[in-house]
Amino acid sequence: MAGPEPVLRLSGITKRFGALLANDAVSLQLGAGEVLALLGENGAGKSTLVSILFGHYVADAGAIEVFGRALPSGQPKASLAAGIGMVHQHFTLADNLSVLDNVMVGTEPLWQPFSRRRRARDKLAVVAARFGLPVDADARVGSLSVGERQRVEILKALYRGARILILDEPTAVLTPQESEALFATLGQMVAQGLSILFISHKLGEVLRVSDRVAVLRAGKLVAEAPALGTSQAQLAQWMVGQAVAPPTRRPTRNAGDVVCAIDHVSTPTGVRDRLDAVSLQLRAGEIVAIAGVSGNGQVALAELLCGVRRAGAGTVLLDGRPLAAEPARMVERGVARVPEDRHGVGVIGDLPVWENAVSERLRTRTFSRGSVVRRAAARRHAARVIEVFDVRGGGLLASARSLSGGNMQKLILGRALLAPEGENVPLRLIVAHQPTWGLDIGAVAYVQRQLIAARDAGAAVLLISDDLDEVMTLGDRIAVMHHGRLTEAREAQGWTREGIGLAMAGAA
Amino acid sequence: MRVEKRLQPSPAALALASLGAIVFTLVVSSVLVLVAGAPVGRTYALLLQGAFGSLFAWSETLTRAVPLLLTGLSAAVAFRARLFNIGAEGQLYAGALAAIAVGGLHGGSGFAAPTWLLFPAMLIAAALAGAALLLGPTLLKARLGVDEVVTTLLLNFIVLLFVSAMLDGPMKDPGAMGWPQSVALQPELELSRLVQGTRLHSGLAIALMLAAAVWALLRHTVAGFDIRAVGANARAAAFAGVPVTRTLVLVALLSGGLAGLAGAVEVAGRTSYVTLDMSPGYGYSGIVIAMLAGLHPLGVAAAAVFVAGVLVGADSMSRAIGVPTYLADVIVAVSLLSVLVATLAAQYRLRLR
Numbered sequence: 001m002a003g004p005e006p007v008l009r010l011s012g013i014t015k016r017f018g019a020l021l022a023n024d025a026v027s028l029q030l031g032a033g034e035v036l037a038l039l040g041e042n043g044a045g046k047s048t049l050v051s052i053l054f055g056h057y058v059a060d061a062g063a064i065e066v067f068g069r070a071l072p073s074g075q076p077k078a079s080l081a082a083g084i085g086m087v088h089q090h091f092t093l094a095d096n097l098s099v100l101d102n103v104m105v106g107t108e109p110l111w112q113p114f115s116r117r118r119r120a121r122d123k124l125a126v127v128a129a130r131f132g133l134p135v136d137a138d139a140r141v142g143s144l145s146v147g148e149r150q151r152v153e154i155l156k157a158l159y160r161g162a163r164i165l166i167l168d169e170p171t172a173v174l175t176p177q178e179s180e181a182l183f184a185t186l187g188q189m190v191a192q193g194l195s196i197l198f199i200s201h202k203l204g205e206v207l208r209v210s211d212r213v214a215v216l217r218a219g220k221l222v223a224e225a226p227a228l229g230t231s232q233a234q235l236a237q238w239m240v241g242q243a244v245a246p247p248t249r250r251p252t253r254n255a256g257d258v259v260c261a262i263d264h265v266s267t268p269t270g271v272r273d274r275l276d277a278v279s280l281q282l283r284a285g286e287i288v289a290i291a292g293v294s295g296n297g298q299v300a301l302a303e304l305l306c307g308v309r310r311a312g313a314g315t316v317l318l319d320g321r322p323l324a325a326e327p328a329r330m331v332e333r334g335v336a337r338v339p340e341d342r343h344g345v346g347v348i349g350d351l352p353v354w355e356n357a358v359s360e361r362l363r364t365r366t367f368s369r370g371s372v373v374r375r376a377a378a379r380r381h382a383a384r385v386i387e388v389f390d391v392r393g394g395g396l397l398a399s400a401r402s403l404s405g406g407n408m409q410k411l412i413l414g415r416a417l418l419a420p421e422g423e424n425v426p427l428r429l430i431v432a433h434q435p436t437w438g439l440d441i442g443a444v445a446y447v448q449r450q451l452i453a454a455r456d457a458g459a460a461v462l463l464i465s466d467d468l469d470e471v472m473t474l475g476d477r478i479a480v481m482h483h484g485r486l487t488e489a490r491e492a493q494g495w496t497r498e499g500i501g502l503a504m505a506g507a508a
Numbered sequence: 509m510r511v512e513k514r515l516q517p518s519p520a521a522l523a524l525a526s527l528g529a530i531v532f533t534l535v536v537s538s539v540l541v542l543v544a545g546a547p548v549g550r551t552y553a554l555l556l557q558g559a560f561g562s563l564f565a566w567s568e569t570l571t572r573a574v575p576l577l578l579t580g581l582s583a584a585v586a587f588r589a590r591l592f593n594i595g596a597e598g599q600l601y602a603g604a605l606a607a608i609a610v611g612g613l614h615g616g617s618g619f620a621a622p623t624w625l626l627f628p629a630m631l632i633a634a635a636l637a638g639a640a641l642l643l644g645p646t647l648l649k650a651r652l653g654v655d656e657v658v659t660t661l662l663l664n665f666i667v668l669l670f671v672s673a674m675l676d677g678p679m680k681d682p683g684a685m686g687w688p689q690s691v692a693l694q695p696e697l698e699l700s701r702l703v704q705g706t707r708l709h710s711g712l713a714i715a716l717m718l719a720a721a722v723w724a725l726l727r728h729t730v731a732g733f734d735i736r737a738v739g740a741n742a743r744a745a746a747f748a749g750v751p752v753t754r755t756l757v758l759v760a761l762l763s764g765g766l767a768g769l770a771g772a773v774e775v776a777g778r779t780s781y782v783t784l785d786m787s788p789g790y791g792y793s794g795i796v797i798a799m800l801a802g803l804h805p806l807g808v809a810a811a812a813v814f815v816a817g818v819l820v821g822a823d824s825m826s827r828a829i830g831v832p833t834y835l836a837d838v839i840v841a842v843s844l845l846s847v848l849v850a851t852l853a854a855q856y857r858l859r860l861r
Contacts, residue, residue: 308747328749337747345747350740355733359748362730371729 005068007032007195008053008084008164013062015048022048024219025062030164035186035196037206037227040216041239041440046199049216050166054086055079066164085162087153089169095142099135099152100124103159127158132188146293147178154185158194165189166197171205175293176468176501183209203232204469215239240441255476256284259428259460260323265304265314266484273299276484277314282429282460287451288489289463289475291500294434297484298464299340302433305462306330306337319428331360334428336416336459338435342405346412349401353393354382356400357415366420381420389414390446406443409435413450427459434465448474468500482506511856518854525854529846536842537835544831551831558824559817565824567706571778573816575600575787577715578770579794580801580808581722582638586763587795588726588803589739591646591756595660596767597791598667599641603634603768604775604782605671605690608679611776612691623696630697631772638768639761641667646760650753664791672784681781690782699777709777716809718766723805735759767791796844815840 008030015023023045030036040046051057053064055076064071066082093102104120121137128135133151141152150170157165171179186196186209200206206213207227215223215238223238260282267274275297282288292298303309304316307327316323318333330337339345347356358367358378367378382396389410393403403411413435419425432451436444451474455461464481465471471478472492479489480503487503538548559569579596586593593599611630612618619626645659674680675688682691699709726732734755737745746752770790771782779786797815801807822836 306747326749327747328751330749339747344741345744348737348741348744348748351736359733359737359750362733363749368730371731373728373730373733375728 005032006030006065007067008197009065010049010053011063011065013049013052013059013064015045015052015057015059021219023052023059026216026219026221027062028214028221028224030195030197032195033190033193034212035190035198035210037198037200037210037213038216039199039201039203039206039213039235039239041201044216044239045219046216047168050086050168050197050199053079053084053166080160083161083163084166085157085160085164086166087150087157087168087170089172091149091153093141093149093152096140098138098140099144099155100137102141102152103156107160124155124159128155130192131155131158131194132185133158146173146295147175147181150174150182151185158189163193164195164197166199168199169201170198171200171202172466173293175504176497177505179205203235206235207232217241236441255286256458258282259284259319260305260462261315261317262304263315263317265311265316267300267304267309268312273297274484275300275304275311275486278484278486279314280479280486280489282462284428284458284460285455286476287455287461287463287474288477288479289465289471290479290481290486291468291471291475292466292481292504294466296481296504297486298433298466298481300484301481301486302340302431302464305335305429305431306339306433307335327360328363331364332425334425336427336430336454338409338412338416338430338432340433340437340464342408342412343401347400347403347408350399352397353386353391353400353403353411354379354396357382357385357411360415361420364423366423377420381418384421385411385414385418388418389450406439406446409439409443409447413447417450417454427454427457430454430459430461432461432463435463436465436467436470444470468497471500472497480504511858521857522851522854525850526847528853529843529850532846533839533843537839540835540838541831544835546829546831551825551829554825554828555818555821557821558828559821563703564706565820567703567708569813569817569820570712571707571709572820573812574709574711574715574777575770575774575790576793576797576816577719577809577812578766578773579790580797580812581715581719581794581805582763582766582770583794583798584801584803584805584808585722585726585735585766586642586759587739587798589735589756589759590742591649591739591759591763592657593642593660593760593763593767594657594795595641595645595663595667595791596763596770596794597787597789598660598664599638599764599767600771600774600787600791601667601671601782602637602641602771604771604786605674605679606633606637606768607631607772607775608690608693608782609633611694611697612679613694614691618694626694627697630776631769634768634772635765636768638766638771639764642760642764642767643757646756647753650756668784671782675782675784679782688784693775693780697776698780699773707778711773711777714769714773718769719805719809722762722766726805731755731758767794770794793840796840800844800847 006029010026010028013023013026026049038046048057052059055074055078058074066084071082072078100121103124108115124137133155135151135155141149170182174182190196198210207230210227213225213227213230213235214221215235217239258281262278262280264277264279265275266277273295278301290298300309304311307325307330310325343349348359358381361367362373367374379396386396391407391410391414393407400408417427435447439447451461451463463474475492477489478492478495478500480487480500482504483506541548541551558565560566579600582596583593607630610619610633611626641663642660645656645663648654648659649656675690679690681689699711702708702710702712726736734750737750738752738755742752774786775782793815797808797811801811818839819836822833825831826833
């Protein structure tokens with residue numbers, strides 16, 4: 001448990017970016033052999049704090065002590081030398097190199113004539129054995145599973161002598177079973193003398209794995225408590241500042257007609273993320289949630305229904321007629337699409353908010369007369385979208401890229417769900433791909449409420465999410481995606497968490 | 509000391525940076541003037557006078573500005589869609605050649621068609637010639653990912669050699685005593701003078717109208733939205749239903765067409781012949797002008813006048829004081845570089861630890 005002298009002490013760390021106070025006199029301690037979880041919404045200041053620790057930013061005020069010695073600020077090399085290691089959420093691995101190469105890279109000075117591979121291999125074997133992280137040193141990283149890659153990332157830090165390990169959202173890409181394996185590994189690392197700082201937003205895991213919890217909100221440290229005796233609701237309240245009501249889901253009414261029928265669809269081989277004889281029926285008035293670790297075909301399925309990818313074999317019917325790969329026709333067929341990548345695909349960042357709000361409908365009679373855009377009508381509709389969906393930011397003329405993640409997602413939702421006045425093309429199908437990824441608790445609740453409302457209004461909703469809690473809360477029926485294949489879509493009551501986890505890993 | 513990126517663009521920083529760009533340009537060119545052994549103040553005074561100091565100076569500047577405006581528009585339209593058309597020079601020559609092909613005094617008489625038919629036909633032929641040259645590289649880029657910078661640039665050389673072959677062969681002016689120039693344009697097709705006694709021709713009106721038309725297209729039409737969307741983010745544009753390849757083809761037609769028109773307007777307004785040296789790099793200067801204008805069609809007009817003024821003023825100055833006219837090229841090039849650096853620098857802030 002926590003030793004007498006803290007291995008890491010942050011005192012009064014303050015950091016400003018212009019008018020934004022990212023960290024406000026944050027003081028934290030990490031004890032030896034302790035697992036401290038750092039919680040907070042997006043924008044709360046977690047990444048900034050950790051970047052300061054790592055030397056990417058220089059704090060405006062405050063001091064850091066590592067193992068009792070002051071840490072020079074703004075020097076990543078100093079942080080590394082002091083024993084701080086970080087495992088990022090998005091791995092920094094070279095797929096075409098072996099595990100040994102990835103672990104070794106950057107550890108030898110450039111002017112050294114020969115690479116000391118045998119020595120490195122032995123050292124890696126010792127480190128791996130000590131912390132219980134078996135790896136094949138010669139395996140090509142590109143061929144490893146996500147859990148195995150994360151192990152390589154951890155080994156990279158341990159190989160460099162990290163004694164304080166920072167893990168940034170480590171379970172975001174893992175199945176429930178892989179997460180369990182990670183927690184066991186964390187236990188073993190602590191037993192070997194490591195101290196761990198664990199950044200997460202998954203409240204259940206945080207309470208399971210950590211000894212203490214620290215909550216950041218709007219740059220300030222608002223709470224610090226032992227994990228034992230703290231509830232998830234309490235954590236959520238600290239994170240948001242008020243009690244959070246989870247979206248209530250009224251029990252399913254009887255689902256209506258089949259809106260969309262996907263029949264034995266496969267996408268061409270050779271492309272990453274493909275579908276393999278996938279069949280699914282989406283009925284009006286129900287939410288079908290697709291669980292699964294990212295990279296198992298979800299992108300292919302979403303792109304198929306968004307009209308951006310063609311099926312190689314099989315058919316996709318919408319209201320009985322084939323659904324062509326023509327994004328321009330989606331609006332008139334009543335399909336609302338929320339893509340996974342809101343920055344890169346959902347909005348055109350350089351264009352103003354109002355043009356993004358009508359981008360899918362510009363070719364309709366409402367917003368263009370022949371070739372000329374009806375600017376006034378377009379701006380009016382955009383203003384309605386912003387108002388109804390509470391999109392906050394610089395206004396209609398601000399560039400879309402200036403919106404925060406949550407507001408950008410609300411803009412995309414509003415564009416997809418709000419019909420212009422006078423038009424009454426009913427919404428038949430909503431395709432939502434990771435709609436709440438990276439959003440804060442308030443925005444997550446909002447998006448989920450919108451999806452439920454759309455369902456209640458009679459649309460068929462396809463929700464693809466790697467957040468198991470979301471899948472189980474929102475899905476009327478649930479199916480699991482693995483290696484391009486889709487399980488049968490069973491009623492939510494017919495699944496257990498373990499069952500879904502096993503299906504995510506391809507077992508069961 | 510560290511350099512940190514700013515979160516919000518600061519108008520004060522941008523203004524300061526632009527001022528710095530102007531000052532830097534003046535300093536660099538002043539150094540060159542001193543090296544040439546001339547007094548700095550008088551040199552600039554002569555330059556300004558030669559560019560804007562009299563009606564005649566203005567007429568020369570505006571005449572020079574016409575092809576620059578058109579090639580500038582050509583570059584601005586293309587670059588807005590991230591189609592980097594470096595082939596405006598060749599497209600200009602192709603347009604000039606097409607104009608002569610339709611309206612030249614072939615066999616002494618030319619095509620026997622009324623002027624009101626022949627004049628637009630000449631311009632359309634020129635635009636089509638320029639557009640055709642850009643269409644190939646555009647389709648290669650859209651379908652196969654071939655870099656259009658390379659293809660359009662290399663096409664310039666091919667076109668110039670083709671023009672040379674034409675000028676020495678089928679389109680050679682029989683009365684030019686061996687000098688490689690094309691047959692002359694039919695006199696009825698020449699553009700009228702805007703100011704008598706000067707070289708300023710109604711091509712200026714054509715160019716300005718086209719600038720306004722391009723501005724209206726980009727701002728008010730669905731096609732304009734498509735062009736801007738494809739340039740900003742082609743993937744997101746495709747998701748929103750924009751027909752990307754079709755839009756790129758439209759851009760190719762517009763951009764190539766504008767450059768081709770530049771050639772036709774030069775022939776019809778200034779030279780009446782096609783010669784190998786009729787364009788001192790207007791196609792390439794168009795790129796500079798488009799960048800200076802931030803790819804804005806109306807800004808292109810201002811930038812074209814600026815660059816034309818510098819070129820014309822330097823000509824006149826060099827005749828008076830002996831500083832080489834290359835000073836003009838230096839001023840234009842340095843101002844472009846400093847404007848680009850200034851825009852970039854305005855996004856960062858220097859922090860003293």
